Amino acid sequence: xxxxALPIAAxxxxxxxxxxxxxxxxxxxxxxxxxxxxxPGGATDIxxxxxxxxxxxxxxxxxxxxxxxxxxxxxxxxxVAKAAPDGYTMLLANIAFAANPSLFKKLPFDVQKxxxxxxxxxxxxxxxxxxxxxxxxxxxxxIRLARKNPGKLNFGSAGNGSANQLTTEVFRxxxxxxxxxxxxxxxxxxxxxxVGGQIDLLFATISSASHHIKDGRLRALALTYYKxxxxxxxxxxxxxxxxxxxxxxxxQVVVVPASTPRPIVDxxxxxxxxxxxxxxxxxxxxxxxxxxxxxxxxxAAAFLKKEWAxxxxxxxxxxxxxxx
Numbered sequence: 248x249x250x251x252a253l254p255i256a257a258x259x260x261x262x263x264x265x266x267x268x269x270x271x272x273x274x275x276x277x278x279x280x281x282x283x284x285x286x287p288g289g290a291t292d293i294x295x296x297x298x299x300x301x302x303x304x305x306x307x308x309x310x311x312x313x314x315x316x317x318x319x320x321x322x323x324x325x326x327v328a329k330a331a332p333d334g335y336t337m338l339l340a341n342i343a344f345a346a347n348p349s350l351f352k353k354l355p356f357d358v359q360k361x362x363x364x365x366x367x368x369x370x371x372x373x374x375x376x377x378x379x380x381x382x383x384x385x386x387x388x389x390i391r392l393a394r395k396n397p398g399k400l401n402f403g404s405a406g407n408g409s410a411n412q413l414t415t416e417v418f419r420x421x422x423x424x425x426x427x428x429x430x431x432x433x434x435x436x437x438x439x440x441x442v443g444g445q446i447d448l449l450f451a452t453i454s455s456a457s458h459h460i461k462d463g464r465l466r467a468l469a470l471t472y473y474k475x476x477x478x479x480x481x482x483x484x485x486x487x488x489x490x491x492x493x494x495x496x497x498x499q500v501v502v503v504p505a506s507t508p509r510p511i512v513d514x515x516x517x518x519x520x521x522x523x524x525x526x527x528x529x530x531x532x533x534x535x536x537x538x539x540x541x542x543x544x545x546x547a548a549a550f551l552k553k554e555w556a557x558x559x560x561x562x563x564x565x566x567x568x569x570x571x
Contacts, residue, residue: 271334271510275308280336284323284343285405286316288435290371290452290535294499295339297531298368301522306514316432319343319407319570321354328356332504334511337365340500343408345554349562350408351570359555362502364547365512366519369537371497372472373414373450374457374482376465381447386468386488389448393424401427402448403437407570410497411437413558414450414471417495418485420565441465452497453478453536471496478536495561498554500547512544 281299285291292314299310315323320343330336344358375386383389393400404411407430419426429446431437434455441449441456442464449456450471457478459465467482473494475484485493501519503512522528523541532539542550562569 271508271514274334274511274514275306277335278309278311279306279334280330281310281312282323282327282336282338283312283314284316284320284338284341285314285409286433286435287314288438288455289405289433290454290497290537291339291341291499292433292435293454293535294368294371294532294537297528297535298519298522301525301528302518305518305521314433317406319347319351320409321347321351324358325355327502327504328361330504332363332506332508334503334507334515337501337503337515338362339368340502342410342413342497342554342558343406344500344502345551346413346558346562347408348555349559349569350567358551361505363505363507363512364544364551365501365503366516366544367540367542367547367550368499368501368519368523369532369539370472371410371452371454371499371537372470372476373410373496374453374460374467374476374479374536375418375469375471375485376441376449376451376456376460376467377447378441378444379463379466380444381466383468384466386485389468390422390424393422393426397425398427400424400447401429402450403429403431403440403446404449405434405437406430406432409434410452411450413561413567414495414497415448416565416567417493417561418450418490421490421493457536472538476536477533498550500551502547516544 281295283292283295295312303310327336327338402415438455440446442459460467469488470482470484520541523539
């Protein structure tokens with residue numbers, strides 16, 4: 248029995264590899280669902296729809312963007328975690344993918360075991376934005392107003408665990424201000440609420456807020472990224488304004504269900520990286536304020552590993568409430 252155990256195991260491994268390689272050679276043979284765990288109009292949605300046409304052309308099948316908003320992105324994450332590992336369902340994950348395990352005591356999936364990283368896509372800087380009716384012109388004005396009125400100013404977000412909330416909560420921890428969190432079902436509705444004067448403040452993605460800022464419907468006070476954006480070059484960074492080492496931003500990584508065959512992961516990776524290298528896509532991403540970062544699956548996995556280690560500490564230090 249021992250004599251044949253290793254050859255049999257090796258034969259099974261080879262057979263499995265040959266089967267997955269054959270599957271990848273024909274892949275894809277039908278449209279691919281791209282799950283976006285937020286509503287239309289937010290940064291995650293815009294990025295997916297920017298990349299989809301080029302990826303569809305490369306793969307020879309349509310990429311169908313599907314919004315599954317609400318529930319702190321958990322329903323969208325869960326749908327992909329439980330999908331068949333065949334390359335026909337993928338997720339554009341964001342910062343909530345790293346933070347949710349520390350924000351929610353129970354999740355119906357394990358982010359570190361139930362997904363396979365494909366590629367990092369971009370870092371998405373946030374812009375500290377206020378409604379023009381708020382009597383502030385600078386970041387210092389905002390901090391002073393918030394300190395004089397503890398608990399009276401509010402800030403919006405795309406939902407619990409979203410980049411809008413997390414970056415604002417870190418800002419609150421840095422500046423010792425007390426503001427009320429108002430979650431929405433996506434970045435688009437949150438920006439609309441700020442433009443409509445229903446909330447006071449939003450750490451918005453550049454892609455969702457820049458045109459409102461340029462048209463005077465919103466006022467930009469600062470940027471969360473470590474350097475200024477070519478999209479809003481006149482807006483200083485939080486580091487420039489005295490918040491030393493502040494560099495907390497939205498990000499986007501494509502993942503698929505765990506156990507998706509590596510040849511299929513590689514095909515998707517090639518399509519994503521190829522789309523990000525396309526001049527038209529690069530120009531559009533720059534216009535949106537996104538810092539493009541196409542990577543290998545291994546580099547994406549290493550990035551996620553760092554994020555999973557980072558956010559438990561930050562959430563604890565910032566005193567962000569954990570949801571039962």
